[in-house]
Amino acid sequence: MRPAWWVEAFVELADATPLRIAVVRRIAPDDAIVEWVNRATAQLVQSTPEELAGRRLSEVYPQPYVAEVMERYAEAREHGRVSYEVVRELPAGRRTLSGVTIALADERYVAFAYDVTAEREARRRLEQVTSLAEVGVFHWNVAEDTAAWSDETYRLLGYEPGEVGASPELFLQHAHPDDRDRLGDAMERVREGRAPAPTVRYRLLGRDERQRAVDIRIQLVADEDGRPLYALGAIRDVTDEVELERHAALVRRAEEQQRTALQVHDGVVQALSTVWLALDLGEVERARRATVAATSSAQQVVADLLSEVAAMHGEIAPGALRVRTRPEGNGS
Amino acid sequence: MKTVVIADDEAPLRDLLALMIGRDDRFTVVADVPDGPAALEAITVHDPDLLVLDLSLPKLDGLEVLERLTDRLRPAVVVLTGFADPDTHARAVELGAARCLVKGTGFADLLAALVEASGSGELTR
Numbered sequence: 001m002r003p004a005w006w007v008e009a010f011v012e013l014a015d016a017t018p019l020r021i022a023v024v025r026r027i028a029p030d031d032a033i034v035e036w037v038n039r040a041t042a043q044l045v046q047s048t049p050e051e052l053a054g055r056r057l058s059e060v061y062p063q064p065y066v067a068e069v070m071e072r073y074a075e076a077r078e079h080g081r082v083s084y085e086v087v088r089e090l091p092a093g094r095r096t097l098s099g100v101t102i103a104l105a106d107e108r109y110v111a112f113a114y115d116v117t118a119e120r121e122a123r124r125r126l127e128q129v130t131s132l133a134e135v136g137v138f139h140w141n142v143a144e145d146t147a148a149w150s151d152e153t154y155r156l157l158g159y160e161p162g163e164v165g166a167s168p169e170l171f172l173q174h175a176h177p178d179d180r181d182r183l184g185d186a187m188e189r190v191r192e193g194r195a196p197a198p199t200v201r202y203r204l205l206g207r208d209e210r211q212r213a214v215d216i217r218i219q220l221v222a223d224e225d226g227r228p229l230y231a232l233g234a235i236r237d238v239t240d241e242v243e244l245e246r247h248a249a250l251v252r253r254a255e256e257q258q259r260t261a262l263q264v265h266d267g268v269v270q271a272l273s274t275v276w277l278a279l280d281l282g283e284v285e286r287a288r289r290a291t292v293a294a295t296s297s298a299q300q301v302v303a304d305l306l307s308e309v310a311a312m313h314g315e316i317a318p319g320a321l322r323v324r325t326r327p328e329g330n331g332s
Numbered sequence: 333m334k335t336v337v338i339a340d341d342e343a344p345l346r347d348l349l350a351l352m353i354g355r356d357d358r359f360t361v362v363a364d365v366p367d368g369p370a371a372l373e374a375i376t377v378h379d380p381d382l383l384v385l386d387l388s389l390p391k392l393d394g395l396e397v398l399e400r401l402t403d404r405l406r407p408a409v410v411v412l413t414g415f416a417d418p419d420t421h422a423r424a425v426e427l428g429a430a431r432c433l434v435k436g437t438g439f440a441d442l443l444a445a446l447v448e449a450s451g452s453g454e455l456t457r
């Protein structure tokens with residue numbers, strides 16, 4: 001037995017809550033009678049609970065949606081309850097409703113729904129912004145090992161948004177084979193509640209067979225005892241930057257090689273050519289002087305190259321000067 | 333007798349080239365110069381039949397010299413370079429050089445190349 005105040009309390013609560021609640025009774029496969037709605041529900045069709053009570057659903061609800069609502073009642077009758085999320089053009093405006101319909105006795109149904117319009121709109125804007133910035137976002141429930149990916153994250157992995165179920169394991173599978181262990185170790189750190197490195201670069205192999213370079217930044221959120229709750233991640237596509245860096249490195253390398261080639265040419269080849277010509281012309285003393293110049297130039301080129309190596313590596317390591325074995329017949 | 337200008341920044345080599353070419357009665361060396369601008373100046377002054385041109389030159393390199401030769405003042409050019417790569421040679425020929433020889437291995441062919449180039453050079457001048 002419920003206490004006497006129970007109904008009064010329910011009505012007050014129902015009127016105050018933003019939750020949309022409605023009770024209907026199906027009278028035919030294509031229509032129902034509205035038995036009771038709370039104030040929040042009546043506002044969706046710019047009406048009042050009193051005005052709606054006892055009227056047909058087909059009279060008070062926008063006609064294009066009635067058939068779909070009736071199908072949901074039939075489904076709830078079959079399964080007991082059914083969850084849904086719908087977008088409706090209603091007298092109160094465009095609304096996204098996330099709700100549950102439960103079948104009661106005597107062809108009655110109770111439905112309650114949250115108005116998630118603002119949340120979905122915020123999410124849509126976030127998707128737009130992150131897509132514009134080419135940044136993928138993910139939420140990783142560490143305790144349950146489940147994940148949610150933004151549309152851009154799907155795209156970075158070569159999928160259409162929502163094409164597959166998001167999961168940490170699937171993400172790891174898309175790491176480049178040479179980076180997979182490193183990413184796996186980083187994920188393991190998160191599972192253990194240890195702070196991940198601030199931003200780390202990995203290569204991803206998309207389902208579309210494209211390889212992308214990405215910078216992944218993970219923030220771990222833990223409870224008071226340090227147990228990991230969830231992690232938020234941002235994935236930035238840096239493929240173009242990496243390609244530019246690689247190209248710039250190639251250009252720098254080519255410039256260095258050109259500089260070295262000119263140094264060898266001007267100092268060594270020219271002098272050896274002089275030796276050659278002097279010998280052809282029987283000018284022995286000139287040939288001797290040119291030989292000295294060629295040797296000196298060659299030694300200078302070698303010294304400059306070794307200085308560059310030392311500057312890059314810090315020192316000339318033992319073994320670095322070992323003479324390479326030459327194929328037989330090419331002299332010693 | 334064909335007149336020749338030699339352009340090479342390596343002074344000892346330039347002297348030897350002048351010696352070698354000067355020993356041949358068919359040629360007389362009218363100038364030997366160490367850089368690109370001096371080569372263009374010598375061509376303006378002497379209007380030679382032939383130019384022996386190094387490619388690696390200070391101020392203006394040999395390719396730039398070839399680029400700046402005008403139709404009116406264009407001696408037949410034999411490039412004599414330390415660069416042995418075919419791309420560089422092809423570029424020099426594209427810019428009007430009659431022959432490209434590599435220093436060292438090409439010295440023996442230089443006089444023959446000058447004879448050959450001077451013949452074709454007269455036809456084009």
